[in-house]
Amino acid sequence: MAEQRGAPLQGHIEYQSRVFKALGHPARLSMVHALCGGERCVCDLRDLVDLDMSTVSKHLSVLREAGVVLAEKRGNWNYYRLALPCVPGFLHCLGQREDEQRATDIPLSSQP
């Protein structure tokens, strides 16, 4: 895979794109949405996305390694919470934007 070399941003880009990539999957984003409402145990997140436990765990590890969430083990359960305070605001902003686009523009894509 090609790297950025000419760009002045280098590591920034590397780090930030990892965050975006982590958020760029429906299951992971759903879980992050839930975490915006506060801490959740893995079991709750699993119920939310309805995938195999092992799959959920791997999704969570992607989010963890990107620094989007933080895990804490208490007793037998793992609790996850948001580690990136910027996220909820951005999601909210995106939500508004989405509504505007729905109302004003073309349905996001699909044009013959």
Add this chain to the structure above:
Amino acid sequence: MAEQRGAPLQGHIEYQSRVFKALGHPARLSMVHALCGGERCVCDLRDLVDLDMSTVSKHLSVLREAGVVLAEKRGNWNYYRLALPCVPGFLHCLGQREDEQRATDIPLSSQP
């Protein structure tokens, strides 16, 4: 690929995760960073990421279809600009966060 069904967010998630996925690639994110500084022609963006023209074009189409950027053809050149006002602020916030993590925490991952 599995869909969200149990989640109350459905289409939101679909749309938003597309945005994140679009931003989740170093080349695309670099270009978006550049676009935060205002409109750019494709040729400029190409120079920035130093990839094959066709590759750049496909990256831009991903961003376009996610609604992150807007294209406008003027004469022989295509100019792209940011379509999502939320983005620059979020990038800035992420940047700050990154600095904090570098200083305070573990280097994002890599622990024996």
Add this chain to the structure above:
DNA sequence: ACTGCATTTGGTTATTTTGCCAAATAGCCA
């Protein structure tokens, strides 16, 4: 109409991601 430039599209291959199953790990409680 013909030529030249900027960009997009089509096609192919290599790499990465996703999701399941099975097995390993970790913490409680008897």
Add this chain to the structure above:
DNA sequence: TGGCTATTTGGCAAAATAACCAAATGCAGT
């Protein structure tokens, strides 16, 4: 200790993504 539950890891097949080359498209100028 042994068993139970919650979660993570390892491994594999299927699907999605990214990069290149070649060919097509669109617009300007001659």
